[in-house]
Amino acid sequence: MGSPMNRNFLDLLEVKMVVKFKLISACCENMGIGKNCDLPWRLKSEMAYFSKMTTDTVDKNKKNVVVLGKRSWDCIPDKYKPLPDRINFVLTTTKNLDLSEFKDTYVFNTWEEIVKKLEEENFKHQYEQVWICGGSKIYEDAMNSKYFYRLYLTRIKKNFDCDTFSLNWWTI
Ligand SMILES: NC(=O)c1ccc[n+]([C@@H]2O[C@H](COP(=O)([O-])OP(=O)(O)OC[C@H]3O[C@@H](n4cnc5c(N)ncnc54)[C@H](OP(=O)(O)O)[C@@H]3O)[C@@H](O)[C@H]2O)c1
Numbered sequence: 001m002g003s004p005m006n007r008n009f010l011d012l013l014e015v016k017m018v019v020k021f022k023l024i025s026a027c028c029e030n031m032g033i034g035k036n037c038d039l040p041w042r043l044k045s046e047m048a049y050f051s052k053m054t055t056d057t058v059d060k061n062k063k064n065v066v067v068l069g070k071r072s073w074d075c076i077p078d079k080y081k082p083l084p085d086r087i088n089f090v091l092t093t094t095k096n097l098d099l100s101e102f103k104d105t106y107v108f109n110t111w112e113e114i115v116k117k118l119e120e121e122n123f124k125h126q127y128e129q130v131w132i133c134g135g136s137k138i139y140e141d142a143m144n145s146k147y148f149y150r151l152y153l154t155r156i157k158k159n160f161d162c163d164t165f166s167l168n169w170w171t172i
Helices: 004-016 044-055 070-075 111-119 136-143
Strands: 021-028 032-034 063-069 086-091 105-108 127-132 148-156
Touching (some): 021 044, 044 148, 105 111
Parallel strands (some): 063 086
C-alpha cells in the first residue's frame, strides 16, 4: 500500500484517466503462464479470484470488459465462452473473424480499435473496468501502453513446465 499522498494521487489519476487497463495474470517462478493451451496448474482459488476480480462491478447495471488474445480465447473450452457476465474483447489480426454466435463478444484487429470502442459515447457508460487477461503479447502491449494503470499479479511460488511466458514482472 502506498502512502496517503500516493493513494490520493492514484485516486485522482483514476478519475482523470478515462480508459484504464488493469492487467491480471497468474505467473509461476519461471515466468510461465501457459502450457498446451491451458494453465500449467489447477488452482481453484486462483480461478475464483480471476473470475471475481474481472466480473465484480460497483454499478450492477454495468459489466467489465475483458481483453483476450485470440489464442487465449481459443484455449477457453467452448462451454465457458464467452466469459460470463463480462464483455469479451478478442484481439486478432484475422479480418472479419465472426464470433457473433457469442453474446457480448467483440472482435478487434488493433489496440486502436479497442480504445476507440471503449471511448464510444454509447459504449463507455456500459462498462466499468477494462481487464487485460493475456496472453503474453497482449500483456506486453498493454503494459507498454499509455492506458496501463495497474497490474494484479498472482505469484505462484513454484516452477512449472510451460510453453508460454510473460514478461519478467519481478524486474519491471
Ligand atoms: N496465467 C495466466 O494468467 C494466463 C492468462 C491468459 C492466458 N494464459 C495462457 O496463455 C496461453 C495463450 O497465450 P498466448 O500468449 O499463446 O496467446 P495470446 O496472447 O492469447 O494470443 C495471441 C494472438 O493474439 C492476437 N494478437 C496479439 N497481439 C495482437 C495485436 N497487437 N493485434 C492484433 N492481434 C493480436 C494474434 O492472433 P491471430 O494469430 O489470430 O492474429 C496472436 O496470435 C494459453 O496457454 C493460456 O492458457 C495464461
